[in-house]
Amino acid sequence: MESEPSSSNIELREAKEQEFETIGSLMVDVYSNLKGFFDPEEQPKYFQMLQNVGELTKQSHTKLFVAIVKDQIAGAVIYFSDMSVYGSGGTATQIKNASGFRLLAVNPTFRGQGIGKFLINACIGQAKADGNQRMIIHTTEAMKVA
Numbered sequence: 001m002e003s004e005p006s007s008s009n010i011e012l013r014e015a016k017e018q019e020f021e022t023i024g025s026l027m028v029d030v031y032s033n034l035k036g037f038f039d040p041e042e043q044p045k046y047f048q049m050l051q052n053v054g055e056l057t058k059q060s061h062t063k064l065f066v067a068i069v070k071d072q073i074a075g076a077v078i079y080f081s082d083m084s085v086y087g088s089g090g091t092a093t094q095i096k097n098a099s100g101f102r103l104l105a106v107n108p109t110f111r112g113q114g115i116g117k118f119l120i121n122a123c124i125g126q127a128k129a130d131g132n133q134r135m136i137i138h139t140t141e142a143m144k145v146a
Contacts, residue, residue, distance in 0.1 A: 014057075023064065023076045024052055024054065030105040060085065063079045064076060074113075076119070080101070081132065092138060097133065101123040104116060
């Protein structure tokens with residue numbers, strides 16, 4: 001069993017366009033395997049959004065962060081510096097002076113090694129750098145495992 005990578009062994013950066021397809025496939029895999037989460041046949045548009053997650057970076061105030069360990073994509077998350085582009089529906093898009101993240105996925109090979117926490121902390125750090133004092137997340141009952 002591999003030991004947990006330290007944060008010094010994890011590279012954080014914005015995803016490169018040539019990685020978008022791989023990250024999208026990772027997100028589809030992770031979300032389609034969440035116990036109690038709807039499946040691709042029930043919500044095809046949602047899973048299409050996951051597969052094309054890189055497209056979200058075309059809107060302003062949006063970054064796709066990726067965690068790299070040993071030259072492999074260990075996880076990814078979408079970060080929003082302005083909640084008006086958050087896209088989850090509900091009242092979240094009306095919150096001012098806040099950042100948000102959603103669509104966090106960790107490669108099963110790297111689960112239990114702190115990758116999710118690393119990505120969340122990166123979003124918090126980016127929110128502070130963006131001058132926002134609040135962080136908004138969207139979750140559901142099926143995402144308790146995260």
